[in-house]
Amino acid sequence: MEWHEVFKGVAVGDVPAAVFEEEERERRGLFGRLRRNLGKARAVVADQLKAALYVGVDRRLYEQVEELLIAADVGVDGTIKVVDELERRCTAKKIESREPFMHELADVIAGVLRPEDPETQRIDVTARPTVILMVGVNGTGKTTTIGKIAWRLKEMGKTPLVVAGDTFRAAAVEQLDVWAKRVDCEIVKQAKGGDPAAVVYDGVAAARSRGADVVLIDTAGRLHTQVNLMRELEKVRRVIEKQLPGAPHETLLVIDATTGQNGLRQAQEFKQAVDVSGVVLTKLDGTAKGGIVVAIHETLGIPIKLIGIGEQLEDLRPFEPDVFARAIFGSDDESA
Amino acid sequence: MFDALTDRLQGVMQSLKGHGKLTAEDVDAAMREIRLALLEADVNFKVVREFVAHVKERALGAEVMESLTPAQQVVKIVNEQLVELMGSSDSRLAFSGHPPTVILLAGLQGSGKTTTCAKLAKLLKKDGKSPVLIAADVYRPAAIDQLQTLGAQINVPVYAVGADVDPVDIARDGVKYAREHGDVAIVDTAGRLHIDEELMGELVRIRDAVKPHNVLLVVDAMTGQDAVNAADEFRKHVDLDGVVLTKLDGDARGGAALSVRAVTGKPIKFVSTGEKLDDFDVFHPDRMASRILGMGDVLSLIEKAGEAIDEKQAAEMEAKLRRAEFTFEDFLDQLKQVRKMGSLSSILGMLPGVPGMKELKNVQVDDGQIDRIEAMIFSMTAQERRHPDVIDGSRRRRIAGGSGTSIQDVNQLLKQYREMQKMLKAFSSGRMKGFHLPGMSG
Ligand SMILES: Nc1nc2c(ncn2[C@@H]2O[C@H](COP(=O)(O)OP(=O)(O)OP(=O)(O)O)[C@@H](O)[C@H]2O)c(=O)[nH]1
Ligand SMILES: Nc1nc2c(ncn2[C@@H]2O[C@H](COP(=O)(O)OP(=O)(O)OP(=O)(O)O)[C@@H](O)[C@H]2O)c(=O)[nH]1
Ligand SMILES: [Mg+2]
Ligand SMILES: [Mg+2]
Numbered sequence: 001m002e003w004h005e006v007f008k009g010v011a012v013g014d015v016p017a018a019v020f021e022e023e024e025r026e027r028r029g030l031f032g033r034l035r036r037n038l039g040k041a042r043a044v045v046a047d048q049l050k051a052a053l054y055v056g057v058d059r060r061l062y063e064q065v066e067e068l069l070i071a072a073d074v075g076v077d078g079t080i081k082v083v084d085e086l087e088r089r090c091t092a093k094k095i096e097s098r099e100p101f102m103h104e105l106a107d108v109i110a111g112v113l114r115p116e117d118p119e120t121q122r123i124d125v126t127a128r129p130t131v132i133l134m135v136g137v138n139g140t141g142k143t144t145t146i147g148k149i150a151w152r153l154k155e156m157g158k159t160p161l162v163v164a165g166d167t168f169r170a171a172a173v174e175q176l177d178v179w180a181k182r183v184d185c186e187i188v189k190q191a192k193g194g195d196p197a198a199v200v201y202d203g204v205a206a207a208r209s210r211g212a213d214v215v216l217i218d219t220a221g222r223l224h225t226q227v228n229l230m231r232e233l234e235k236v237r238r239v240i241e242k243q244l245p246g247a248p249h250e251t252l253l254v255i256d257a258t259t260g261q262n263g264l265r266q267a268q269e270f271k272q273a274v275d276v277s278g279v280v281l282t283k284l285d286g287t288a289k290g291g292i293v294v295a296i297h298e299t300l301g302i303p304i305k306l307i308g309i310g311e312q313l314e315d316l317r318p319f320e321p322d323v324f325a326r327a328i329f330g331s332d333d334e335s336a
Numbered sequence: 337m338f339d340a341l342t343d344r345l346q347g348v349m350q351s352l353k354g355h356g357k358l359t360a361e362d363v364d365a366a367m368r369e370i371r372l373a374l375l376e377a378d379v380n381f382k383v384v385r386e387f388v389a390h391v392k393e394r395a396l397g398a399e400v401m402e403s404l405t406p407a408q409q410v411v412k413i414v415n416e417q418l419v420e421l422m423g424s425s426d427s428r429l430a431f432s433g434h435p436p437t438v439i440l441l442a443g444l445q446g447s448g449k450t451t452t453c454a455k456l457a458k459l460l461k462k463d464g465k466s467p468v469l470i471a472a473d474v475y476r477p478a479a480i481d482q483l484q485t486l487g488a489q490i491n492v493p494v495y496a497v498g499a500d501v502d503p504v505d506i507a508r509d510g511v512k513y514a515r516e517h518g519d520v521a522i523v524d525t526a527g528r529l530h531i532d533e534e535l536m537g538e539l540v541r542i543r544d545a546v547k548p549h550n551v552l553l554v555v556d557a558m559t560g561q562d563a564v565n566a567a568d569e570f571r572k573h574v575d576l577d578g579v580v581l582t583k584l585d586g587d588a589r590g591g592a593a594l595s596v597r598a599v600t601g602k603p604i605k606f607v608s609t610g611e612k613l614d615d616f617d618v619f620h621p622d623r624m625a626s627r628i629l630g631m632g633d634v635l636s637l638i639e640k641a642g643e644a645i646d647e648k649q650a651a652e653m654e655a656k657l658r659r660a661e662f663t664f665e666d667f668l669d670q671l672k673q674v675r676k677m678g679s680l681s682s683i684l685g686m687l688p689g690v691p692g693m694k695e696l697k698n699v700q701v702d703d704g705q706i707d708r709i710e711a712m713i714f715s716m717t718a719q720e721r722r723h724p725d726v727i728d729g730s731r732r733r734r735i736a737g738g739s740g741t742s743i744q745d746v747n748q749l750l751k752q753y754r755e756m757q758k759m760l761k762a763f764s765s766g767r768m769k770g771f772h773l774p775g776m777s778g
Contacts, residue, residue: 070381073560076372138583138611139446139556169611170489171481178477223586258444260378260560262588283445286529288562311445311475 001318003156006305008119009126010156057096062087065105072291072328075261078298082108102329109325112298121303121319123250123278125158129207130214131240131247134280135233135270136254138221141282141308143172145254146216147179148308148316153214154183161212163203164189165196165236166220176218182313186212196220196232197239204243217248224269237274250277252305257283257290267296281319282308289328345369345407358406363395366410377628379591380564383598391417415625422597422621427605430549430577435519436468438511438546442539442574443554444566445527448582448608450479452554453524454486455608455616461492466518470510471496472503472542473526483524490613493517503538508545523548530569543574550577552605555596557584563592564599571600582608585615593624664721667753668713711739712749724753 004010062083069079085108095101115121124130132149134142143166150160162180164187166172173189180187188203200217207215219236222229240247253276255263270276279297281290284307293304304319345366367388374384391414400409431437439456441449450473457467469487471494473479480496487494495510507523514521523546528535543551553567553576570576579600581593584607593604604619713721715738720727727735732746739745 067381070375071561073378073562076375137558137586139448141446169482170485171478174478174481175476223583225585225587256446256556256558258556258559258562258566260558260588260592261376262378262558262586263560265587283529286444286562287531287565288560292560 001320003152003318006122006318007153007156008122008124009130010153010158057090057101061101068329069291072289073260073263074291074294074328075264078112078291078295081298082112082294085111105329106322106325109294109328110321112294113304113321113324115297115301115303121278121305123305125153125214125249127246127249129161129204129212129244129247130249131204131207131217131244132214132250132252133217133219133237133240133248133274134252134254135219135274135276136221137223137266140221140254140256140259141280142166142221142254143175143179143218144311145252145280145282145306145308145316146176146218147183148313149306150179150183150185150214150216151313152316154185158213159185159211160214160216161186161188161203161207161210163187163200163215163217165200165203165217167192167194167196167199168220172218172220186210197236200236201239201243204240204247208244224266224273230269230273234273251275252278252280253302254280254282255290255293255296257281257286258288259290259292261292261295263292264295264299267300267302271300271302276302278303278305280304280306280308284327285309285315290324291328293324345410358395358398358400358409360396362406363392363410366395366407367392370410370414373629374591374594377589377591377630378560378563378595379628380561380595380598383564383595386598387417387421387594411629414629415622418594418625418628419621421594422624423603424621426603427578427618429605431520432549436511436514436521437519437550438514438521438523438548439550439552440507440523440525440543440546440548440574441552441554441580442525442570443527444529444556445476447527447554447556448580449527449554450482450486450524451611451613452552452580452582452606452608452616453483453522454490454492455613456606457487457492457520457522458490458613459616460520461490465520467492467520467522468510468514468518469494470507470514470521470523472506472510472523474499474501474503474506475526479524479526486613504541504545507542511546521546530566530573536569536573540573551575552578552580553596553600553602554580554582555592557581557590557592557607558586558588559592561595563595567596568599571602576600576602578602578605580604580606580608581619585609589628589630590624591628594628664713664716664724664753668710668721708739708741708745709749712736712741712746715739724750 065086066079066083069082070076074082086105089095089104089108090101093100093104095104123132134146136142146162150162153160160183162176162183162185164173164176166176167190173192177187177189186206188199188206190199190202196219203217204215206212217236217240219233220229222233224230237248237251251274253267253270255266259266267276267279279293279302281293281304284290290307296302297304304321304324307317307319307324309315309317370391371384371388374387375381379387391410394417395410395413398409398413400406404412429437429439441453441456443449453469457469460467469483469492471480471483473483480499484494484496495506495513497506497509503525507525510523511521523542525539525542526535528539530536551574553570555563555567559566567576567579579593579596579602581590581596581604584590597604604621604624607617607619609615609617712735715735716727720731720735727746727750732743732750735741736743736746
């Protein structure tokens with residue numbers, strides 16, 4: 001998937017050729033990277049699975065698939081669903097050997113992650129300004145992802161503006177400031193300890209008066225169980241809605257790929273509070289697989305839009321269900 | 337949401353009630369539920385496998401205490417095994433005879449290292465130590481600012497020389513600085529992936545440069561299956577002394593605690609329960625066990641029941657209940673038993689689902705009331721205690737006078753008694769799901 005396919009409102013003509021070349025490199029690189037980064041433990045399981053696959057499709061094989069899905073944090077319910085569907089298909093298609101089995105497996109997982117309407121997986125930046133609100137629990141990568149998105153948009157000829165809506169955490173504003181400098185974009189900020197809703201109001205107003213294309217709003221990390229902080233976030237959203245009809249155009253929930261089953265609770269609560277429109281899955285450059293997004297998409301229908309694969313500006317990629325599905329099994333076999 | 341494990345086990349272990357030994361059949365059914373419960377709590381699947389094998393061994397042929405149902409008995413065993421695995425509650429740090437004592441914090445990105453540095457410093461300061469914070473994260477934007485801000489909040493010096501210096505040098509020089517300005521050096525390092533050989537190598541060099549007395553791994557309590565991989569790599573590279581578990585203020589079940597403990601063999605020393613610098617506590621293995629099992633304080637209730645309830649008495653009580661012969665004398669006995677276990681309201685509070693349980697609403701007794709109830713029962717004649725039906729208007733007046741209570745109180749007690757009897761019947765006939773009060777059911 002190319003970046004102009006991710007962002008609706010970026011014309012192909014706007015994208016410099018260098019970006020395409022780089023994309024092609026990345027495309028080839030990403031899979032290798034995810035593969036290289038496989039933990040040893042995981043690699044062993046994957047090897048076992050492969051070895052077993054030569055023998056054929058039997059009970060033990062399904063158990064190994066189950067194990068792999070559990071190890072990827074897909075969760076008990078999600079695993080049962082995937083394996084049931086896999087079994088159903090393999091029986092129907094009389095699949096008895098490795099290649100088609102792997103193919104089917106990846107397809108079942110990708111199927112769960114593919115939204116019915118592919119358009120919903122895109123990020124629409126046609127509105128001027130487009131407002132994107134970043135939310136999530138502590139330390140998942142909200143601020144970093146804002147820097148990455150802003151940079152990507154700028155590369156594609158848009159004018160991003162970032163808003164330091166985290167007025168709570170020590171040096172959160174300074175952190176976003178560094179990213180704004182790296183991207184070379186404007187930042188709207190206030191002194192620490194202020195009302196986030198007030199900064200956000202200023203930010204959206206500034207974007208309109210200065211003609212910025214996309215406003216990226218950082219918010220303080222908060223656990224979904226913290227009632228007051230969730231209310232504060234609701235308020236931030238309401239302020240944006242009032243100020244600019246149709247905004248926020250995107251509310252992105254940032255989920256850390258190392259997150260276990262709690263990720264589903266996070267998505268439920270944030271969705272209820274601020275109507276999350278998409279998920280960014282970060283830290284996929286580690287050995288964690290981020291399988292909880294399977295449960296998030298399956299139970300809540302929230303599309304996964306982007307993935308984070310590092311700490312640098314360019315370490316952001318579109319989420320591709322097929323690539324993700326294959327990466328769960330650590331397979332570098334593109335046909336699998 | 338997740339049903340308490342007891343409920344789930346109750347569902348699969350109907351065969352055996354009250355007495356005897358756990359059968360192989362019971363145990364097998366139970367193990368499946370335990371496996372699922374632990375996986376849902378994010379305990380690593382390999383750790384689960386091993387754990388379940390141990391529990392199975394212990395459970396097979398185990399005597400079922402008369403005060404417990406087989407399901408409760410299994411939960412008790414699971415809990416004991418969990419607590420055992422989670423290790424001691426030893427949260428002491430190693431202190432050097434030649435200050436400064438050096439504490440090195442490491443972990444994945446965003447796990448809470450920088451915040452934990454400040455929390456530790458605050459705690460140590462309270463203990464009369466003079467900590468110094470060392471800003472050795474030169475990668476994350478504004479990481480140094482963050483540590484400086486936190487240091488200022490708690491009035492602790494921060495050694496910071498900017499982001500253009502090699503972290504190894506910062507750490508080494510920081511410890512020298514700490515020798516002059518304090519007695520404990522706490523080194524904040526950049527978040528790093530366990531598979532990032534370059535940064536893991538740097539961590540090893542920092543470790544070699546400062547020779548820490550404590551290397552602590554900071555782990556997010558929301559971490560899933562991958563916790564074992566990360567913890568194991570950090571252990572291999574820098575040889576951990578302990579673990580700090582953060583973000584426990586959320587509703588994650590925290591199975592990572594068990595996983596990390598299992599692969600590192602090192603104790604969890606502290607838990608972090610919020611963003612404020614006071615939200616820091618020593619680790620309690622028993623609390624963590626019940627959290628992982630998702631059962632609130634049910635476990636401590638089961639433990640207490642095991643200690644407090646006289647099993648023979650409980651059996652007699654059960655027999656009486658079956659014959660619906662529950663008297664005020666029994667009521668008094670029950671109160672005494674219950675008191676041995678702690679205050680009544682706290683016990684009711686421990687029961688899952690109690691606040692919503694209709695049958696219990698009218699029986700809710702506050703602790704001051706227990707004294708009055710006792711006084712009233714003491715003012716009853718033996719006949720009245722055994723056959724409460726004979727208590728008419730004039731007897732009520734007498735009981736109220738004798739116990740220094742009012743007629744309303746006596747009426748209330750009689751009403752409660754009837755409610756209690758109804759409820760107990762419901763319990764013993766198995767109509768009510770959920771936890772069984774010890775001795776009150778079969
Ligand atoms: N390896 C890796 N690290 C990441 C990624 N995204 C973010 N990080 C790192 O994760 C840490 C936390 O990132 P932040 O952007 O500060 O997270 P946040 O959600 O804004 O945190 P709070 O505002 O404190 O809640 C930083 O060290 C980032 O460099 C990623 O995709 N991969
Ligand atoms: N709710 C909650 N938040 C916490 C806790 N501990 C830390 N945090 C928050 O988690 C986020 C990350 O904490 P940091 O201390 O910056 O984490 P770090 O490990 O130093 O991050 P990097 O240096 O980027 O790797 C911040 O928003 C903290 O306020 C905790 O116990 N509970
Ligand atoms: Mg942030
Ligand atoms: Mg830090």
